[in-house]
Amino acid sequence: MNLQLELALSSNLDEGFDLNDRNEERQEENSRLMKRKRSFDETFEEIKSVQVPQTLSLLDHIDLCDEEDRVVGWPPINSWRKKICHHHQNRRGRNTIMNYVTVENGGRDGGERSGGRSNFTYVKVKMEGVGIARKVDLSRHHSYQTLIETLMAMFDNEKVQGYKLTYQDKEGDWLLAGDMPWETFINSVQRLKLLRNGH
Amino acid sequence: MAYSFPEEVLEYVFAFLSSDKDRNAVSLVCKSWYEIERWCRRRVFIGNCYAVSPQIVIRRFPEVRAVKIKGKPHFADFNLVPERWGAYVYPWISAMARSYPWLEEIKLKRMVVTDESLELISKSFKNFKVLMLSSCEGFTTDGLSSIAANCRNLRELDLRESDVEDLSGHWLSHFPDNFTSLVSLNMSCLGSEVSFSALERLVSRCPNLKTLRLNRAVPVEKLASLLRRAPQLVEFGTGAYSTEIRTDIFSNLVGAFSGCKHLKSLSGFWDVVPAYLPAMYCVCSRITSLNLSYATVQSPDLVELISQCPNLKCLWVLDYIEDAGLKALSSYCKDLQELRVFPSDPYSAEPNVSLTEQGLVTVSAGCPKLQSVLYFCRQMSNAALVAIARNRPNLIRFRLCIIEPQAPDYLTLEPLDTGFGAIVEHCKELRRLSLSGLLTDRVFEYIGTHAKKLEMLSIAFAGDSDLGLHYVLSGCESLRKLEIRDCPFGDKALLANAAKLETMRSLWMSSCSVSYGACKLLGQKMPNLNVEVIDERGPPDSRPKTCPVEKLYVYRTVAGPRADKPDFVWTMDEDGALRLS
Numbered sequence: 001m002n003l004q005l006e007l008a009l010s011s012n013l014d015e016g017f018d019l020n021d022r023n024e025e026r027q028e029e030n031s032r033l034m035k036r037k038r039s040f041d042e043t044f045e046e047i048k049s050v051q052v053p054q055t056l057s058l059l060d061h062i063d064l065c066d067e068e069d070r071v072v073g074w075p076p077i078n079s080w081r082k083k084i085c086h087h088h089q090n091r092r093g094r095n096t097i098m099n100y101v102t103v104e105n106g107g108r109d110g111g112e113r114s115g116g117r118s119n120f121t122y123v124k125v126k127m128e129g130v131g132i133a134r135k136v137d138l139s140r141h142h143s144y145q146t147l148i149e150t151l152m153a154m155f156d157n158e159k160v161q162g163y164k165l166t167y168q169d170k171e172g173d174w175l176l177a178g179d180m181p182w183e184t185f186i187n188s189v190q191r192l193k194l195l196r197n198g199h
Numbered sequence: 200m201a202y203s204f205p206e207e208v209l210e211y212v213f214a215f216l217s218s219d220k221d222r223n224a225v226s227l228v229c230k231s232w233y234e235i236e237r238w239c240r241r242r243v244f245i246g247n248c249y250a251v252s253p254q255i256v257i258r259r260f261p262e263v264r265a266v267k268i269k270g271k272p273h274f275a276d277f278n279l280v281p282e283r284w285g286a287y288v289y290p291w292i293s294a295m296a297r298s299y300p301w302l303e304e305i306k307l308k309r310m311v312v313t314d315e316s317l318e319l320i321s322k323s324f325k326n327f328k329v330l331m332l333s334s335c336e337g338f339t340t341d342g343l344s345s346i347a348a349n350c351r352n353l354r355e356l357d358l359r360e361s362d363v364e365d366l367s368g369h370w371l372s373h374f375p376d377n378f379t380s381l382v383s384l385n386m387s388c389l390g391s392e393v394s395f396s397a398l399e400r401l402v403s404r405c406p407n408l409k410t411l412r413l414n415r416a417v418p419v420e421k422l423a424s425l426l427r428r429a430p431q432l433v434e435f436g437t438g439a440y441s442t443e444i445r446t447d448i449f450s451n452l453v454g455a456f457s458g459c460k461h462l463k464s465l466s467g468f469w470d471v472v473p474a475y476l477p478a479m480y481c482v483c484s485r486i487t488s489l490n491l492s493y494a495t496v497q498s499p500d501l502v503e504l505i506s507q508c509p510n511l512k513c514l515w516v517l518d519y520i521e522d523a524g525l526k527a528l529s530s531y532c533k534d535l536q537e538l539r540v541f542p543s544d545p546y547s548a549e550p551n552v553s554l555t556e557q558g559l560v561t562v563s564a565g566c567p568k569l570q571s572v573l574y575f576c577r578q579m580s581n582a583a584l585v586a587i588a589r590n591r592p593n594l595i596r597f598r599l600c601i602i603e604p605q606a607p608d609y610l611t612l613e614p615l616d617t618g619f620g621a622i623v624e625h626c627k628e629l630r631r632l633s634l635s636g637l638l639t640d641r642v643f644e645y646i647g648t649h650a651k652k653l654e655m656l657s658i659a660f661a662g663d664s665d666l667g668l669h670y671v672l673s674g675c676e677s678l679r680k681l682e683i684r685d686c687p688f689g690d691k692a693l694l695a696n697a698a699k700l701e702t703m704r705s706l707w708m709s710s711c712s713v714s715y716g717a718c719k720l721l722g723q724k725m726p727n728l729n730v731e732v733i734d735e736r737g738p739p740d741s742r743p744k745t746c747p748v749e750k751l752y753v754y755r756t757v758a759g760p761r762a763d764k765p766d767f768v769w770t771m772d773e774d775g776a777l778r779l780s
Contacts, residue, residue: 070546071604072277072278072279073274073277073278073279073684074277074604074659075542075545075575075600075602076276076277076600076633076657076659077277077541077542077545077575078276078277078334078360079276079278079362080360080388081492081541081545084469084493085542085543085544085545085546
């Protein structure tokens with residue numbers, strides 16, 4: 001194993017993310033950043049062939065929030081700061097996806113927004129074995145049934161049936177979805193993951 | 200005998216020596232000075248718990264009253280050191296319990312501390328006064344109960360940034376009713392609510408309380424009551440500073456703060472509601488230290504606060520302060536010595552705030568006493584770094600983290616070698632440096648040439664070849680700690696500079712290109728070093744010798760290979776054979 005460090009020089013530091021490299025099962029997370037960044041057009045070419053439902057856009061709010069996508073230990077902030085950051089992420093992620101550049105005062109004042117459901121409640125959905133994550137707007141669903149139906153439309157219809165739906169709650173724990181009432185679920189869910197049955 | 204001072208006189212003179220360096224120098228003069236000194240050394244600092252054994256320390260210094268011990272390597276803060284790596288304090292406590300009955304102070308950093316250790320501390324040292332656990336882990340609030348209940352003369356309990364298993368807030372109630380000696384309490388890292396009435400009573404009956412750092416669970420409306428009971432406080436950390444605005448709470452808080460004529464340091468401010476910040480304005484003129492790094496407050500509110508603190512020496516803040524806020528800082532706070540700007544959104548590819556290199560340049564120009572910098576940002580240029588270096592040749596610590604690894608100068612797209620080169624060239628007293636951005640071997644040539652006082656260097660995603668590492672190891676005369684991750688440094692530089700490693704405290708290299716074969720060779724050649732390979736893929740000799748190791752930790756030691764290694768750590772032994780514990 002030889003680390004090939006190629007200089008990732010690019011004229012546009014905002015090129016963002018190499019979407020096809022988000023395969024959870026890859027072993028060398030760290031060397032991902034070492035690969036030459038692809039241009040926006042190259043990236044877009046590859047994913048044009050994927051069927052994308054109307055309800056969501058893959059290209060918004062691409063970030064390294066998801067822990068599996070990060071380089072370990074970078075940026076160098078300790079676990080105390082990470083907790084605060086995670087806390088901020090959750091509060092922000094639930095409120096808006098389009099305009100995250102400026103931090104709005106409304107989102108910060110008043111402390112916790114307990115129970116208040118905002119209009120935009122997109123959460124990330126990952127399917128085990130599938131490289132690209134999606135996002136689903138929870139506010140458009142009122143029950144687990146409709147959520148599952150949307151997920152089946154998003155991913156491979158049949159495949160979803162061989163999977164179980166899990167979610168990450170506010171404390172960062174991963175739980176099996178369906179045990180608690182829908183209202184409780186959507187107030188605490190941060191992201192979703194479809195895991196193969198038998199895991 | 201060259202002189203006839205009685206021992207007592209020498210001992211009296213030595214008592215004025217507080218620095219370890221001076222005491223070590225004194226010990227080398229002659230045998231009798233060595234003997235006299237060792238009996239009167241009261242404070243011991245052990246920078247690496249595996250560099251020496253408790254038995255060796257106790258044998259040499261039999262009358263120690265205060266110990267400070269550090270455990271895991273610094274990169275453990277960023278999850279680069281696997282769990283169960285080590286740094287257990289229990290063997291130290293157990294040995295000291297037998298040999299230092301009069302021990303008063305224990306300060307630990309990055310060590311694993313169990314409830315058992317805490318209980319042993321609380322029962323073994325009758326005059327125990329100071330317990331500081333910085334970034335430690337492994338204990339629960341039950342351990343704290345033992346300390347509270349048994350340490351009758353406790354003055355300081357400081358748990359800064361430790362990872363405590365918080366079973367309940369009940370531990371605080373274990374301080375006896377006749378316990379009045381508390382001077383400093385830092386419980387900011389705890390989650391659970393403590394009994395507020397117990398806290399109030401504790402604060403009321405400890406007239407010497409100078410430092411009180413609360414945890415997040417203490418709400419704003421309770422602060423006034425505590426402040427009124429401790430108007431002598433010098434350092435105060437709030438809990439969550441958020442609640443709906445109520446004029447009675449606000450005016451109560453104003454009244455309480457105005458009674459605190461000695462407050463110099465403020466911290467806490469989780470979940471801040473900006474409307475409550477003005478409650479503190481009456482103390483701002485005396486404030487020298489402000490930690491707002493958990494406060495999600497926007498720049499205008501920050502500026503409002505900072506503009507009232509002309510005596511500010513130390514500011515920790517989130518990047519919400521933005522360039523505009525830093526400009527205000529540079530004009531209001533001319534006494535500023537230390538600035539730390541942390542990222543509010545470190546994992547986003549896009550900037551969420553308007554904080555750039557310009558903010559730091561402005562502060563470097565406007566604050567003549569600035570000596571210590573930690574700065575997270577998303578863009579940097581050589582021009583900015585050169586300006587900072589020219590503005591502030593008195594910098595002692597410079598830690599820059601450009602969030603995107605290997606980010607070049609955003610104006611010229613060149614590496615940032617010249618910029619960092621200027622830093623080390625102009626800042627001749629620089630002791631600590633953290634690099635980031637796109638860097639070639641050239642920056643290391645500059646560092647090796649100029650950074651003669653540099654003691655600690657952190658490198659990530661930098662360099663082209665072994666030459667880079669060679670420049671640093673051969674040029675930096677004062678280097679004590681070197682930590683490297685994800686750099687193309689390999690065997691040659693390491694082996695060529697093996698002797699240098701004995702003059703340093705430690706070297707950390709992870710995700711580099713050091714082969715297992717080279718590690719074995721280093722371990723063989725250098726008996727005074729522990730060359731530890733950390734590899735979670737299994738035994739290194741199940742792979743070819745040329746295969747790079749995952750992580751390498753090399754440190755000098757007089758204690759031999761450590762006996763408490765986990766199954767993913769191997770010591771490269773002098774006889775060439777692998778030794779598992």
